[in-house]
Amino acid sequence: MEIGTPLFEGSKKLLLLGGGELGKEMVIEAQRMGIETVVVDRYDMSPAMHVSHRKYVVNMLDGEAIKSIIKRENPDAIITEIEAINTDALLEMESEGFKVIPNAKAVKICMNRLELRSLAAEKVKVPTTAYGFAETPEEVKKLCKDIGYPCIIKPEMSSSGHGHEVVNNETEVENKFKEALTHARGKSTKVIVEEYVKINKELTVLTYRYLTDNGVVTKTITPIEHERPSDVYYYVESWHPGTVDEEIVGRAQEYATRVVNELGGVGIFGVEILVSGNRVLFSEVSPRPHDTGLVTMASLDINEFQIHVRSALGLPTPDVKIVSPAAAHVILANNEGWAPKFLNVDKALQIPGVQVRLFGKPSTYYKRRMGVVLATGNTVEEAREKVRKASSLILVT
Numbered sequence: 001m002e003i004g005t006p007l008f009e010g011s012k013k014l015l016l017l018g019g020g021e022l023g024k025e026m027v028i029e030a031q032r033m034g035i036e037t038v039v040v041d042r043y044d045m046s047p048a049m050h051v052s053h054r055k056y057v058v059n060m061l062d063g064e065a066i067k068s069i070i071k072r073e074n075p076d077a078i079i080t081e082i083e084a085i086n087t088d089a090l091l092e093m094e095s096e097g098f099k100v101i102p103n104a105k106a107v108k109i110c111m112n113r114l115e116l117r118s119l120a121a122e123k124v125k126v127p128t129t130a131y132g133f134a135e136t137p138e139e140v141k142k143l144c145k146d147i148g149y150p151c152i153i154k155p156e157m158s159s160s161g162h163g164h165e166v167v168n169n170e171t172e173v174e175n176k177f178k179e180a181l182t183h184a185r186g187k188s189t190k191v192i193v194e195e196y197v198k199i200n201k202e203l204t205v206l207t208y209r210y211l212t213d214n215g216v217v218t219k220t221i222t223p224i225e226h227e228r229p230s231d232v233y234y235y236v237e238s239w240h241p242g243t244v245d246e247e248i249v250g251r252a253q254e255y256a257t258r259v260v261n262e263l264g265g266v267g268i269f270g271v272e273i274l275v276s277g278n279r280v281l282f283s284e285v286s287p288r289p290h291d292t293g294l295v296t297m298a299s300l301d302i303n304e305f306q307i308h309v310r311s312a313l314g315l316p317t318p319d320v321k322i323v324s325p326a327a328a329h330v331i332l333a334n335n336e337g338w339a340p341k342f343l344n345v346d347k348a349l350q351i352p353g354v355q356v357r358l359f360g361k362p363s364t365y366y367k368r369r370m371g372v373v374l375a376t377g378n379t380v381e382e383a384r385e386k387v388r389k390a391s392s393l394i395l396v397t
Helices: 021-032 063-073 087-095 104-110 113-124 137-147 170-182 246-263 291-299 304-312 380-393
Strands: 013-017 036-041 054-057 077-080 131-134 151-155 165-167 191-195 201-212 215-220 224-227 237-240 267-276 279-286 326-332 354-358 369-376
Touching (some): 013 063, 021 036, 077 304, 104 279, 113 279, 137 151, 137 170, 137 191, 165 170, 201 246, 201 291, 246 267, 267 291, 291 304, 326 380
Parallel strands (some): 036 054
Antiparallel strands (some): 131 191, 151 165, 224 237, 267 279
16 A cells, blocks of 8 residues: 655545544554544544544534535545534445445444444344433333333433433423433434343454455454442543453453454444443444544553554454453533633653643533543553542542
């Protein structure tokens, strides 16, 4: 393969739809490889825009705007970084010959909880929680009765825990149904109703596909383990490698491989797996680097972002190795405002093995992820202690 020089004829070009912290790391990896980068997002000064060659600010659900930018830039590959994108526009662009990573159909399925669950449980037949789909409070009540209270309601289109509502009894159904749809991404009218299970462990199996002379190869990385407070659904802390036994690792990697191979395409997928007692359950999958995988910037010799960029460009990643036990803990904002400042970064960096990555988001809101602390250690327990201490020192004002 020939890689030209950015901004000159013959350069390789990646276009990212979404420019958050995950996109920023992908752009950095692409820049290191001499790739021209373009970022599109709904707001200006998003993290990836700080390091890209060009940027566009548009409504990401506006299919005509997305198609116009793709045609103007004519990228070698299009990478989706967020959920709220007009996927019909991606399907159309792919039909015209543009390369969508991993592929447009996979992006569309992964962004729709109903389609994804149907694919995983009914087509691929991997274990999941009991579930059903509903469009009215009455249908939710029937499903909850069949599944058993408490249940969880999730909107058809959502991410990072937005709109996830626990329903304890029938009297809560109507309000929780409305609340779930209020926080949906896009124009969701349906919900998935799921069995509520006690979660003992949460894993992310990073599973990637890349092209070789003999076809596409699928590989998995040792699972990442992660944890969130009992009252929230968003990622807070992850560590690598996980602490589950090999039998669970094997089942988790098997389920991840089966789902990802069905989705197809190339690139890295973040497959979420729940461990509840003796049950190992598929939960969901992101068709891109996963937020819990930020820890791979400290734990792996080739991080998840570089793997995704390589695959998008048709380049191989034959082996990935853990170089150190590591952990990551997010830095959250507790207020709303513009141009945030970060206090005590110097104190956090006094802890040996600690790195701080600030995303550069121009504004804050309550519980918005503004940065991440990474740390290595002789054990994951040591690394976790370091990131917890370091993240508690850093204040967002």
